[in-house]
Amino acid sequence: xxxxxxxxxxxxxxxxxxxxxxxxxxxxxxxxxxxxxxxxxxxxxxxxxxxxxxxxxxxxxxxxxxxxxxxxxxxxxxxxxxxxxxxxxxxxxxxxxxxxxxxxxxxxxxxxxxxxxxxxxxxxxxxxxxxxxxxxxxxxxxxxxxxxxxxxxxxxxxxxxxxxxxxxxxxxxxxxxxxxxxxxxxxxxxxxxxxxxxxxxxxxxxxxxxxxxxxxxxxxxxxxxxxxxxxxxxxxxxxxxxxxxxxxxxxxxxxxxxxxxxxxxxxxxxxxxxxxxxxxxxxxxxxxxxxxxxxxxxxxxxxxxxxxxxxxxxxxxxxxxxxxxxxxxxxxxxxxxxxxxxxxxxxxxxxxxxxxxxxxxxxxxxxxxxxxxxxxxxxxxxxxxxxxxxxxxxxxxxxxxxxxxxxxxxxxxxxxxxxxxxxxxxxxxxxxxxxxxxxxxxxxxxxxxxxxxxxxxxxxxxxxxxxxxxxxxxxxxxxxxxxxxxxxxxxxxxxxxxxxxxxxxxxxxxxxxxxxxxxxxxxxxxxxxxxxxxxxxxxxxxxxxxxxxxxxxxxxxxxxxxxxxxxxxxxxxxxxxxxxxxxxxxxxxxxxxxxxxxxxxxxxxxxxxxxxxxxxxxxxxxxxxxxxxxxxxxxxxxxxxxxxxxxxx
RNA sequence: GCCGUUUUAGCUCAGUGGUAGAGCACUUCCUUGGUAAGGAAGAGGUCAUGGGUUCAAAUCCCAUAAAUGGCUCCA
Numbered sequence: 001x002x003x004x005x006x007x008x009x010x011x012x013x014x015x016x017x018x019x020x021x022x023x024x025x026x027x028x029x030x031x032x033x034x035x036x037x038x039x040x041x042x043x044x045x046x047x048x049x050x051x052x053x054x055x056x057x058x059x060x061x062x063x064x065x066x067x068x069x070x071x072x073x074x075x076x077x078x079x080x081x082x083x084x085x086x087x088x089x090x091x092x093x094x095x096x097x098x099x100x101x102x103x104x105x106x107x108x109x110x111x112x113x114x115x116x117x118x119x120x121x122x123x124x125x126x127x128x129x130x131x132x133x134x135x136x137x138x139x140x141x142x143x144x145x146x147x148x149x150x151x152x153x154x155x156x157x158x159x160x161x162x163x164x165x166x167x168x169x170x171x172x173x174x175x176x177x178x179x180x181x182x183x184x185x186x187x188x189x190x191x192x193x194x195x196x197x198x199x200x201x202x203x204x205x206x207x208x209x210x211x212x213x214x215x216x217x218x219x220x221x222x223x224x225x226x227x228x229x230x231x232x233x234x235x236x237x238x239x240x241x242x243x244x245x246x247x248x249x250x251x252x253x254x255x256x257x258x259x260x261x262x263x264x265x266x267x268x269x270x271x272x273x274x275x276x277x278x279x280x281x282x283x284x285x286x287x288x289x290x291x292x293x294x295x296x297x298x299x300x301x302x303x304x305x306x307x308x309x310x311x312x313x314x315x316x317x318x319x320x321x322x323x324x325x326x327x328x329x330x331x332x333x334x335x336x337x338x339x340x341x342x343x344x345x346x347x348x349x350x351x352x353x354x355x356x357x358x359x360x361x362x363x364x365x366x367x368x369x370x371x372x373x374x375x376x377x378x379x380x381x382x383x384x385x386x387x388x389x390x391x392x393x394x395x396x397x398x399x400x401x402x403x404x405x406x407x408x409x410x411x412x413x414x415x416x417x418x419x420x421x422x423x424x425x426x427x428x429x430x431x432x433x434x435x436x437x438x439x440x441x442x443x444x445x446x447x448x449x450x451x452x453x454x455x456x457x458x459x460x461x462x463x464x465x466x467x468x469x470x471x472x473x474x475x476x477x478x479x480x481x482x483x484x485x486x487x488x489x490x491x492x493x494x495x496x497x498x499x500x501x502x503x504x505x506x507x508x509x510x511x512x513x514x515x516x517x518x519x520x521x522x523x524x525x526x527x528x529x530x531x532x533x534x535x536x537x538x539x540x541x542x543x544x545x546x547x548x549x550x551x552x553x554x555x556x557x558x559x560x561x562x563x564x565x566x567x568x569x570x571x572x573x574x575x576x577x578x579x580x581x582x583x584x585x586x587x588x589x590x591x592x593x594x595x596x597x598x599x600x601x602x603x604x605x606x607x608x609x610x611x612x613x614x615x616x617x618x619x620x621x622x623x624x625x626x627x628x629x630x631x632x633x634x635x636x637x638x639x640x641x642x643x644x645x646x647x648x649x
Numbered sequence: 650g651c652c653g654u655u656u657u658a659g660c661u662c663a664g665u666g667g668u669a670g671a672g673c674a675c676u677u678c679c680u681u682g683g684u685a686a687g688g689a690a691g692a693g694g695u696c697a698u699g700g701g702u703u704c705a706a707a708u709c710c711c712a713u714a715a716a717u718g719g720c721u722c723c724a
Binding site: 372375379 | 684714717723
């Protein structure tokens with residue numbers, strides 16, 4: 001007999017050889033019908049695989065993340081089966097499930113191509129195969145048999161995969177006539193796959209190595225219900241509507257020009273207003289937090305980067321040096337601000353009493369990103385970091401880290417980013433040699449990060465081996481309203497640059513000590529931050545940031561004078577906006593203001609002029625009634641203040 | 650950087666080898682209108698750039714650039 005413990009803690013008994021399906025069926029018929037897999041003592045397995053011993057068992061359905069993975073992984077096999085049917089001789093690479101769907105890498109062979117125009121036919125074939133309700137059958141095979149099978153099939157990629165697998169761990173899965181090397185687990189059968197959509201097609205190197213052959217990767221997604229596919233596609237449409245590249249153009253925030261150069265954004269007046277408000281906001285917060293603003297040039301001599309080590313590592317792949325009339329003299333556009341800041345630190349001897357020294361700069365840096373990597377404002381070749389470097393004693397690292405986290409949280413709250421996680425990147429304990437800095441300091445810094453993150457109650461994930469070679473770091477990952485993940489703020493401990501620049505402070509015993517350096521940027525870069533902010537709020541910026549906070553809309557030309565009076569009053573109170581003087585009807589002016597996402601529309605006509613009031617309309621909400629101009633200003637100001645107080649609390 | 654796709658008016662996009670189009674935006678005129686598009690007329694294009702094929706190229710071919718979806722990279 002098998003004792004099966006269910007997630008609710010109850011224990012049920014089953015005959016030997018019982019499967020996950022039997023367990024599901026014993027719980028309810030509906031569960032058995034919807035089950036896609038089973039978790040046995042933490043291991044996700046096929047529903048119909050016998051459970052060998054007493055275990056903790058959870059039935060997985062589409063609603064479990066692991067259930068979705070099995071569902072999509074199985075869908076990838078169906079895609080492969082369809083491709084084999086439609087494109088005989090196709091060679092298969094790998095076909096895993098991913099966060100949203102699955103893909104399969106294929107090699108069509110010389111001269112054959114496939115494009116998104118072929119998708120409908122492939123989708124049709126996949127649905128046809130799915131309807132056959134083929135069982136996914138698992139079988140263990142010996143390495144020799146596996147090699148024989150794929151040699152016979154002349155599938156070089158599977159053979160390559162097999163080379164790295166050990167005998168005894170190899171399993172095949174078969175549905176219909178299609179056999180694939182696969183660890184599983186899979187769905188019981190193909191019938192659950194009711195809706196199929198192939199999404200896009202792309203090149204991908206075999207094993208992710210650009211020295212290898214490039215395969216064709218087909219991305220797709222499947223669902224157990226057609227309705228869910230429709231909803232997913234609607235979500236994609238919504239993401240497109242929020243795309244910062246689209247909104248940036250529509251709202252006239254930024255632009256690019258071939259003549260200026262790829263990846264070099266031009267900030268238009270409205271975008272610049274937004275950006276300056278963000279800068280102003282952070283500048284103030286940083287002054288309060290004890291930072292000292294500094295300004296450094298956009299270029300630095302080659303020597304600076306030889307010292308920092310960046311020349312050796314990135315010199316060849318950077319913007320190439322700027323030459324001068326002096327032979328041999330070379331300058332680089334600065335790819336980061338830290339070397340300059342190190343030189344500021346070195347302008348005078350520092351006492352342990354002076355530390356920490358916090359140098360802050362909105363520093364614009366230039367990096368020659370690969371052409372294929374450029375993407376709107378999130379990946380550019382010239383961008384401004386809200387950078388600062390904290391030079392402190394090793395015993396101050398933790399306190400400084402905590403303060404930086406406070407600052408980042410303050411910034412995120414003020415901007416409405418509630419859903420974020422913090423990733424702690426530590427060194428690989430197996431391979432300590434590849435990191436610079438003493439063991440003792442690393443331990444101290446890693447502890448400092450872990451503890452301060454815990455004290456601040458951050459939701460963290462810890463990644464071993466993800467630290468930079470010069471120090472551990474903490475990155476803030478923000479999810480936008482659609483659940484997409486972005487890396488914004490970062491805090492990094494650095495033992496390398498203080499060493500390379502020979503930074504020192506005088507300790508109480510008069511000895512020379514090495515300070516620790518902390519790089520930090522709450523926004524990361526203004527460019528990426530604005531991009532994420534745009535997508536996060538779909539272009540409806542918080543009132544205090546909105547480039548245009550109001551639009552005065554006169555009913556007709558007769559009220560232009562009064563409109564101007566209203567405008568002057570608001571500008572006097574330091575609100576931002578404009579009067580719509582066009583010869584258009586009020587409906588049209590309202591529509592245009594709504595479309596351009598102006599938070600407040602102030603409609604003025606005869607009534608308003610006579611009574612010294614404005615008729616207020618709120619973006620997305622409509623008419624909110626009329627009030628004296630001063631009341632509007634007061635209510636406006638209290639709203640802005642509330643946003644800032646909320647952030648501080 | 651690599652693979653695929655795309656590039657036509659300020660914007661969004663039609664146009665499959667034979668006289669360059671639409672809607673919106675813009676200009677002018679009419680209209681002075683009360684909470685999401687008033688009407689009319691006009692102006693606006695080296696069809697990304699450079700080569701080639703052809704009697705003839707926005708259209709077919711090649712190269713370059715940029716954008717875009719991925720891959721690789723990211724101080």
